[in-house]
Amino acid sequence: MANLAILGGARVVPENQPLYVRPWPPRDEATAEKLKELYMSGQWSFNSPMEQEFENEFAKYHGTKYAIFMANGTTTLECSLAALGVGPGDEVIVPALTWMATALSAFYVGANPVIVDIDPKTLCMDPAAMEAAITPKTKAIIPVHVYGSTADLEKILAIADKHGIPVVEDCAHMQGGFWNGRGVGSWGKVGSFSFQQSKTMASGEGGICITSDPELAEKIYLLKHIGYSRGVKQGQARRAPEGLICHNYRATAFQALILLEQLKGLHDLIETYGKHARLLTDLTKDIPGLRIQEPGRLANPQGYYSFHFIFDGEQYDGIDVKTINAACTAEGLGIPNGTHGPVYHHPLFNLKPGQFRFGTGNNCPVCEKIFPRTLGVAHQVLTDENTMIKLAEILHKVTSNLDELRQYQAAQPK
Numbered sequence: 001m002a003n004l005a006i007l008g009g010a011r012v013v014p015e016n017q018p019l020y021v022r023p024w025p026p027r028d029e030a031t032a033e034k035l036k037e038l039y040m041s042g043q044w045s046f047n048s049p050m051e052q053e054f055e056n057e058f059a060k061y062h063g064t065k066y067a068i069f070m071a072n073g074t075t076t077l078e079c080s081l082a083a084l085g086v087g088p089g090d091e092v093i094v095p096a097l098t099w100m101a102t103a104l105s106a107f108y109v110g111a112n113p114v115i116v117d118i119d120p121k122t123l124c125m126d127p128a129a130m131e132a133a134i135t136p137k138t139k140a141i142i143p144v145h146v147y148g149s150t151a152d153l154e155k156i157l158a159i160a161d162k163h164g165i166p167v168v169e170d171c172a173h174m175q176g177g178f179w180n181g182r183g184v185g186s187w188g189k190v191g192s193f194s195f196q197q198s199k200t201m202a203s204g205e206g207g208i209c210i211t212s213d214p215e216l217a218e219k220i221y222l223l224k225h226i227g228y229s230r231g232v233k234q235g236q237a238r239r240a241p242e243g244l245i246c247h248n249y250r251a252t253a254f255q256a257l258i259l260l261e262q263l264k265g266l267h268d269l270i271e272t273y274g275k276h277a278r279l280l281t282d283l284t285k286d287i288p289g290l291r292i293q294e295p296g297r298l299a300n301p302q303g304y305y306s307f308h309f310i311f312d313g314e315q316y317d318g319i320d321v322k323t324i325n326a327a328c329t330a331e332g333l334g335i336p337n338g339t340h341g342p343v344y345h346h347p348l349f350n351l352k353p354g355q356f357r358f359g360t361g362n363n364c365p366v367c368e369k370i371f372p373r374t375l376g377v378a379h380q381v382l383t384d385e386n387t388m389i390k391l392a393e394i395l396h397k398v399t400s401n402l403d404e405l406r407q408y409q410a411a412q413p414k
């Protein structure tokens with residue numbers, strides 16, 4: 001008689017008592033009412049009062065003077081690089097473990113991405129690999145605060161400053177996270193955030209750049225707003241600075257309103273995620289060969305886009321993480337594999353080898369080795385204590401039945 005539910009054993013979580021996972025994106029009647037009022041007001045876009053209010057509050061929370069709200073977290077990266085003057089022939093250093101947009105943003109401004117390896121514990125950009133990749137062509141560095149960790153900003157900024165290279169923080173996963181007492185995104189020259197629907201703050205689509213540099217703030221604003229300065233009315237455009245190719249990357253007031261409501265609860269939400277992440281870490285720490293992605297060294301609170309497990313002990317040799325996920329799903333809660341895998345393996349990463357460079361060598365061995373051993377749950381799973389307890393139970397059960405897991409895997413069609 002098998003133990004694992006995937007082989008016919010009893011489930012940890014009864015089918016009629018599913019675990020609580022916060023519905024995402026969050027919705028409530030009060031916000032719906034406000035959206036209706038906004039709709040009737042007709043102030044939908046073009047630097048509307050609602051957009052300005054959201055920009056001010058988001059900047060204040062994260063500790064910068066300015067914020068520029070825009071269409072998504074891809075345009076924010078592109079505009080950050082463009083505002084910094086990055087262009088053809090330049091190089092931009094990015095980590096191997098990230099979403100496409102981080103690497104492609106370099107390409108959007110005509111520069112080449114340089115991909116460097118990750119730290120095996122935090123899964124964020126390895127500062128030493130980053131330093132080794134610097135050349136006279138390096139014009140920007142984009143660390144990513146990935147999943148449930150914060151890149152080592154102290155080390156990265158010290159190296160970047162020594163070489164006089166600006167840092168753009170990709171905070172798409174890290175709304176509300178703090179590093180050493182101040183918001184993420186406020187440490188680099190620019191912080192870039194996404195509000196795409198899976199993120200910790202979500203408005204369907206959306207993004208924001210934060211900075212305390214007035215010149216960068218103005219340039220990013222011109223870039224997203226077809227060359228209009230803040231406060232300039234439609235039809236009164238002046239000539240944008242020479243060479244600054246401006247876009248329409250605006251978002252709308254509807255998104256700003258939804259995000260402003262979410263921002264009110266953000267601090268508490270991040271604290272809750274953190275509390276449950278620590279509980280889950282504690283409840284799984286005696287599982288042999290299993291590690292948890294380490295939070296940022298000086299992150300407090302650490303934000304979470306997802307909570308990641310790393311199955312790289314030799315116990316798991318020959319066991320695909322997809323098999324582990326399938327077994328956990330059968331017990332009552334899945335732990336899907338992330339999709340950010342070494343960025344250069346992604347099907348959308350269709351650059352010719354001459355158009356990007358590895359920081360050192362031909363690939364990023366740490367990311368190559370670790371990424372296929374990771375599984376993670378999305379942040380909305382981290383909202384309920386009982387869900388943590390049951391998830392830990394599921395993991396204990398699955399990882400103490402590795403012979404059955406192997407047996408199941410061997411029986412799967414190739």
Ligand SMILES: *Cc1c(COP(=O)(O)O)cnc(C)c1O
Binds near residue numbers: 072172205
């Ligand atoms: C989501 C994401 C982006 C891009 O954001 P979009 O709003 O989807 O364009 C950039 N970087 C990282 C790390 C992301 O996860």
